[in-house]
Amino acid sequence: MTTTNWSPSISKAGGPLYLAIADALATDIASGRLTDGFRLPPQRTLADQLGIDFTTVSRAYAEARKRGLVEGRVGQGTYVTARRPASAGSAVTGIIDMSMNLPPRFDDPDLAAAMWDGIAQLQSSHGLDLLMRYQEAGGTSRDRAAGAAWLAPRLGEIDTGRLLVAPGAQGALLALLGALAAPGETICAEALTYPGLLAVAQHLRIHVAGIAMDAQGLIPEAFEEACRKHAPKILYCTPTLHNPTTATLSLARRERIVSIARQHNVLIVEDDAYGALPAKPVAALAALAPDITYHVAGLAKCVAPALRVAYVVVPQGRTVAHLAGAVRATAGMASPLTSAVATHWVENGIAHSVLAAIRTEAKQRQAIVSKILPAKLVQADPEGFHVWLKLPGHWNRSDFAARLRSAGIGVVTSDAFAATEPAPEAVRLGLGAAPSHASLAASLEVVAALLAQQSAMSSMVV
Numbered sequence: 001m002t003t004t005n006w007s008p009s010i011s012k013a014g015g016p017l018y019l020a021i022a023d024a025l026a027t028d029i030a031s032g033r034l035t036d037g038f039r040l041p042p043q044r045t046l047a048d049q050l051g052i053d054f055t056t057v058s059r060a061y062a063e064a065r066k067r068g069l070v071e072g073r074v075g076q077g078t079y080v081t082a083r084r085p086a087s088a089g090s091a092v093t094g095i096i097d098m099s100m101n102l103p104p105r106f107d108d109p110d111l112a113a114a115m116w117d118g119i120a121q122l123q124s125s126h127g128l129d130l131l132m133r134y135q136e137a138g139g140t141s142r143d144r145a146a147g148a149a150w151l152a153p154r155l156g157e158i159d160t161g162r163l164l165v166a167p168g169a170q171g172a173l174l175a176l177l178g179a180l181a182a183p184g185e186t187i188c189a190e191a192l193t194y195p196g197l198l199a200v201a202q203h204l205r206i207h208v209a210g211i212a213m214d215a216q217g218l219i220p221e222a223f224e225e226a227c228r229k230h231a232p233k234i235l236y237c238t239p240t241l242h243n244p245t246t247a248t249l250s251l252a253r254r255e256r257i258v259s260i261a262r263q264h265n266v267l268i269v270e271d272d273a274y275g276a277l278p279a280k281p282v283a284a285l286a287a288l289a290p291d292i293t294y295h296v297a298g299l300a301k302c303v304a305p306a307l308r309v310a311y312v313v314v315p316q317g318r319t320v321a322h323l324a325g326a327v328r329a330t331a332g333m334a335s336p337l338t339s340a341v342a343t344h345w346v347e348n349g350i351a352h353s354v355l356a357a358i359r360t361e362a363k364q365r366q367a368i369v370s371k372i373l374p375a376k377l378v379q380a381d382p383e384g385f386h387v388w389l390k391l392p393g394h395w396n397r398s399d400f401a402a403r404l405r406s407a408g409i410g411v412v413t414s415d416a417f418a419a420t421e422p423a424p425e426a427v428r429l430g431l432g433a434a435p436s437h438a439s440l441a442a443s444l445e446v447v448a449a450l451l452a453q454q455s456a457m458s459s460m461v462v
């Protein structure tokens with residue numbers, strides 16, 4: 001075991017000194033400065049070094065023990081026990097997996113520490129009950145109120161009776177489609193859509209009719225034609241920062257889509273996974289047509305994927321009872337523990353700080369993309385964190401993805417998103433998994449170099 005001559009940075013701190021030391025410890029663990037197994041200086045040594053009372057250091061170490069940051073070993077000292085998550089990429093090569101659409105990793109140790117502190121604080125506010133109980137399928141009233149507060153900038157004030165806490169957007173979609181559509185029925189979705197929606201539809205034996213898109217997203221006239229042809233009950237769509245094409249529907253298109261949906265008695269399932277990212281969002285479909293829209297707002301892309309929490313708002317005049325029943329049947333409920341974490345983060349402003357950090361990081365990463373990849377091939381939005389890369393004529397998507405894979409870079413070809421054949425020659429790059437700007441740039445350089453090559457010249461066939 002290693003002993004550190006660690007010294008906490010507490011100069012800026014206000015409040016009790018022992019808490020400042022425990023906070024500094026949390027920050028240094030979150031930043032990787034202190035890692036698992038490091039032995040902290042003996043309490044008396046640290047007290048002498050800082051010129052403070054021994055009991056203050058003693059209280060600080062006790063506080064850190066309470067937060068699960070350190071453990072005392074009899075006769076051996078105090079050791080760091082908190083593990084920093086493994087990096088998503090290879091530190092050696094700088095090559096990363098761009099196949100997952102993760103929110104970009106932000107480099108803010110204080111914010112990371114605040115997120116973990118928020119989790120630790122649930123122990124004192126909720127006690128063992130939070131770990132040892134089930135709860136209502138739709139979430140506690142406090143969790144639902146936090147959801148309503150989180151959504152207020154986009155949906156205005158909503159009655160929490162219309163809001164349900166679901167086990168992630170994926171869990172919400174399974175419950176929703178199961179409750180709203182019967183096997184054999186047809187729903188509409190953008191021609192390229194979120195693969196998780198296609199998986200749910202396949203699982204439930206529901207057909208998906210793909211609606212043509214252009215660079216601005218779903219084409220209203222194509223939706224109208226699909227309504228006449230298939231008489232669907234549901235339109236599923238992602239109007240903001242669409243996955244995979246990054247398109248955001250204009251207000252005019254949204255209004256037109258709402259009016260077509262009303263005319264043909266179609267319910268809308270608005271997947272707003274990326275809806276919190278734009279600083280000036282276009283009005284949500286659920287704000288334009290609250291009477292016919294189910295709004296699914298997952299926290300995965302704008303706060304943290306591991307929470308597995310999504311807020312679902314049902315149309316005005318309906319209750320969450322039917323959807324809560326479907327959640328109960330499919331997943332039981334959202335995790336009480338992570339729902340409470342989300343609530344705490346929303347109530348204490350941590351969720352908004354994380355969102356701000358993701359927004360800043362997304363912009364910086366998109367700026368790197370525009371420096372490295374040819375603009376004419378890139379469809380992207382500065383506020384999103386994925387890129388839709390349209391391949392030049394000399395490449396087909398499967399060869400291109402295979403060549404990148406052999407260079408250690410994962411991307412997703414259009415096939416994964418295609419509700420309707422044929423899929424275009426394009427791939428999606430997720431910018432979030434790269435642990436640093438340098439590793440993102442290194443990976444994009446590989447992509448750019450490959451784009452410039454002729455595919456026949458890039459592989460040897462004998």
Ligand SMILES: Cc1ncc(COP(=O)(O)O)c(C=O)c1O
Pocket residue numbers: 101168169170171194196238243271273298299300305308309310
């Ligand atoms: C449009 C869309 N909806 C939902 C999800 C998944 O959300 P969750 O992780 O909450 O299930 C994703 C993830 O990529 C997505 O792009």
